[in-house]
Amino acid sequence: MGTRRKSRELALQMLFQADMGKQSVEHVQKTFWAERRDLEDSVRNFADDIFRVAMERYDEIGQLLEGHTEHWRLERMAAVDRNILRAGVAEFLGFPRLRARSSSMKHWKSRAVSLPPNPSSSSMECLTR
Numbered sequence: 001m002g003t004r005r006k007s008r009e010l011a012l013q014m015l016f017q018a019d020m021g022k023q024s025v026e027h028v029q030k031t032f033w034a035e036r037r038d039l040e041d042s043v044r045n046f047a048d049d050i051f052r053v054a055m056e057r058y059d060e061i062g063q064l065l066e067g068h069t070e071h072w073r074l075e076r077m078a079a080v081d082r083n084i085l086r087a088g089v090a091e092f093l094g095f096p097r098l099r100a101r102s103s104s105m106k107h108w109k110s111r112a113v114s115l116p117p118n119p120s121s122s123s124m125e126c127l128t129r
Helices: 003-021 025-034 041-056 058-068 079-094 103-113 121-128
Strands: none
Touching: 003 025, 003 041, 003 079, 025 041, 041 058, 041 079, 058 079
């Protein structure tokens, strides 16, 4: 698995932990990395960067997502769906030089469509069409 792909998956896990556990950024980073000491610095740093941007721009990203979803409020979306979208938008906003590379958005979309079907799957469909 490539460095950025692994970083994106770790960032998603941190966002999920913060979201579901209602935990602070500092607490998530401390507990999350305590269990994952064997990673390359480049993997950890990019994951931290995505997580940091997503949390620093939390409200802005939430407004963008709600403005582009039809009939879905963020709190009604499945937590994994919501955090895949949040991470993808955070990467897009926080790393302008990566915008030109379509691999970033392709990754997040592939994560969304590779999830097992669930009752809230239409929340992702409204953005991945």
